[in-house]
Amino acid sequence: MALLRGSLLALLVLGGVHDVLGAPPQVPLGPAAVAPAAKPRKLTGRFLHLTDIHPDPHYREGMSEKSACHRKKPKKKPRSGPFGYTYGECDSPLLLTNYTLDYLESKWADEVDFVIWTGDSARHDNDRKIPRTLKEIYALNRVMARRMEEIFTSRGIPVIPSIGNNDVWPHNIMMPGPNDVTSEFSSIWKSFVPFHSYQVFQRGAYYSVEVIPDQLAVISLNTMYLFDSNKAVGGCEVKDRDDPGNLQLDWMEVQLQAFRARGMQTWISGHVPPSARNFHSECHIRYTELSLRYQDTILGHLFGHMNVDHFFFLDARTLASEEENDGGAHTAGKHKDLYATLLKDYDHLYKREKDLDYDSISVVNVAPSVVPNPYLPSFRIFSYNITGSRYSAGLLGDSGTDSGVGQQHHLGDFVDREELCQGPDASNVSWRCNLNSPWHSSPHSPSRTNRLYTPLGFAQYYMPNLTGTERHPPKWKLEYLTYAPQALHPPAAAGEPEAGKKKDAFVYPVPLKRLPRKLRDANVTASKFAPYAMSDLTIPSWTALAHRLAKAGGRSKLRKRFRRYMYMGANEEL
Template sequence: MLSLTILIAYSSWLARAIPRPIQEPFSIQPLRTKLHGRFLHITDMHPDPYYIDGASESSACHRNKPRKEKQRSGYYGTPFSSSECDSPLRLTNLTLNFLDRNWASEIDFVVWTGDNARHDNDRKIPRTLKEIYNSNGMIATEMEKIFLKKGVPVVPSLGNNDIWRPNDIISHFSSIWGAFIPFSSYQVFRRGAYYSVEVIPDEVAVISLNTLYFYDSNKAVGGCEYREPDDPGNLQFDWLEVQLKMFRKRGVQVWLSGHVPPSPGNYFPECYVRYVELSLRFQDTILGHLYGHMNNDHFFLLEAEDLQFPSESDLTPADRVVSEGHDGLFDTLVNDFGDLPKKGKADYDNYGVVNVVPSVVPNPYLPSFRIYTYNITHARSETNSKKKKKRKHGHRRGKGNKEELCKKKKYEDSWRCKLNEPWYSDPDAPSRVNTLWSPLGYAQYYLPEERVANKTDKPKFKLEYLTYSLDALHPGDTEEATEFEYPVPLKQLPKGLREGNVTSSKFAPYRMEDLTIPSWVGLARRLGDPTRAKLRKRFKQYMYMGEGS
């Protein structure tokens, strides 16, 4: 039986396509005065009100109980299959209830990166616009109750399955997400469904981007071409540049978030160039990049090299499209990591790091969410003066003479020829060294496969792995140690880790000091080394949540 809570919520939204008047004032609940130094990233819930336990996988888990048990849908989802099944409502409810009981009082804000409706993959039950609104409204109501009403800001992003053909969907989402969007961002959101929230006022902001304007599967936009200044993607980048300049001037640190991650295989070529250039130009202001959509767990680097002009024999970055198949992404990543400069020769001004979080929907892997930790212990006075440094970065503009290359027809209207602003990079910035607001690590939680199929006992999310060193989990173990010094609350750790008697790398394969750019480049360099077979195996195992390992 489905949870009464989620059924009531869904029924309420099913009765109304528009939950609130669009004119309703927007407000953000007062922030807690106490910081925990943690935040939640959750993505791709894909609730499906038509999901039936024991149904045929070939019917998108909607009907027809097959004879073979292996071809039937699971109770909490159907992972590791070739089906197109989404999340049963009981999984959505289980996940949100777990977060409410275990994490709502332990975090400072929530990054929620889209896809809150099922896929449109069943011709007998086509997905409608009303259903998209209902599903998003149902989740938004729960997120507001669990987090926002307790003083925890929530920053949602629009996913590619949250839209339905060209329509006025943005105006409806301005109502559905009314409680999450600051009043000052209302008009901007109504224009393009992107906005910013100061999750820690005057200190840290999250910018939610509408990545559908950059996504190369969206044929309704122009792809950020330079000759089209009114293209939605270009307008969004123009707005983003103004936001980053404003936050930098104020000394506010920023997380960039959205649904579709910025990669050559996902973005239009010119959109990708603009994203990389802004990311590196404001490296001293951007703490990191948080995305979903891909359903698996990985990270990749944004590089200055992606802004170079290729030689005639080279592939441009936009041609480095990730190959399809189980190993395609893994192979692409480790090959790219293998091209990194050796330790001591890397110029960290040239990099940004994108984190892609696995999904709640068990399609095709396992339900998951991630808890990040960030530094809240340094006094602002220690870093404020360093934030305002302006260092012109002499980054390379390509092979050959830029002035001559930009006279060529193939390049003259490329953004590579138009982006000439100095870069603001600083080795003392929070993205580069562990200081106030720097990302320190994360804990990944998931539902093991055997628990997804459990009909008798309500399953609990378990720790999958950590980026921290094991020593960091027990900072001194003295009476003076405060909860701020514990990256993960001890009650949220397995017994062995909680007691501090685990020495293996089962839960801590990476043992990173923090999540600054040098630490990520160091991990990427290790993964790029073909002699590090054991580490690569662990990375691939976590990337695909054990499938085929």
């Protein structure tokens, strides 16, 4: 039985920490030993993004939401089910956590090249009668890491985790490093963090991994040092160059510069999304400027934390004043505000369509969570181009944009420094007055046009019905795709009417066996699973979708689907 394999509770017991957690058994024992790393694998052109699992060893079936599903059997339904509490405030039972990881092992472990895992691998601190402890947080993170090693690292698949705001104690608070947190996670993640990154990791818990050596890297940030809810840090103020947020962004700048000089491409990943409401103001300015300065080197930005499926833009024009774009509210209980906020931002972008400068925009993708709190369990499978031509920026030693591109930008093109940066102390006021480096952007880069390593799309899977038993568990199903249906199949060869004649040369963005039956038909041109029909996930494609959403009416099918995907059918108010 699948649920018997890789039990997190089994790992907790064998690790000698069952007494620390004090939780009743939910599943039997039976983990396998971690196998030695496999030889390098053939690329599939896919990777997994997994976030916010929040395993809770205290979860009990049949309990009340008010008790965090820990006790108090209510007289009336709804009650906590074996696999979770739908649209509520309870965390993931170990049964759901095990079932999810077992499913990924059996269905996806041989179908991806690397895993981006963006944090929160411990429960929320939402039960005063069973408060979290540091030992419990570390224990949950350790067994989660062990299970990820079993599933992926043992197969030679890199796993790139990030620290979440609930992976520390108290939640949201992390002191400048080196400290006990950075030391403990350097041990927990020793299989994931490259040896040459250990010294930097001990200082700040951030690092980079070359998932395809000399070609493609992932930069994993510790967003705790940028998060505005962390009051233990200074917030990247200009005058405090030793602030941990500034030190991290200094390091990120060096990493991007080095990767660009080698002609490599990168993903940026972390837990808390880099929006103006989530990051300290000065951290947000620095992060946005770095994202635009190295736009030709950064493929995209992947984050979690919000538990809501959405995307937003890092726009240079919003840095001209304190009224930066929101990128979404982060306050608990205000998810319903996010939909309206995003449409407002998309409308602002749409009104600039004629003079839209792609050099000044980056896109952030925020994935929904595995924990059904407050929506439904989800994960994403991305695909990327592994057959196109390589972009040459950096390899030729250029110091700016590609030849023939036009004006080379820097932050001063979008910020009125005469107004904002006057006076003898202006240089100490804001990073707006201190960032003068030229930006590297090009319409030929993989973030702007489809070529080698360009992100092509993603398939989002979810669990629409948590009702089930160990004998008949709920099913993971495809929720939606960003692709057009035709992109899921090989194109027809020249002069041949039928599709699928060049299967040997075609890289399937989603394995056909992981698609609903109707999408396996190469003749399908439209589907409820493919409402966006995006050609790829480049910056122009995301802005085009934003324009469509802004232009569409309030009751349009496109907006309704976008909202339904955000909240997974929950009755969030408009």
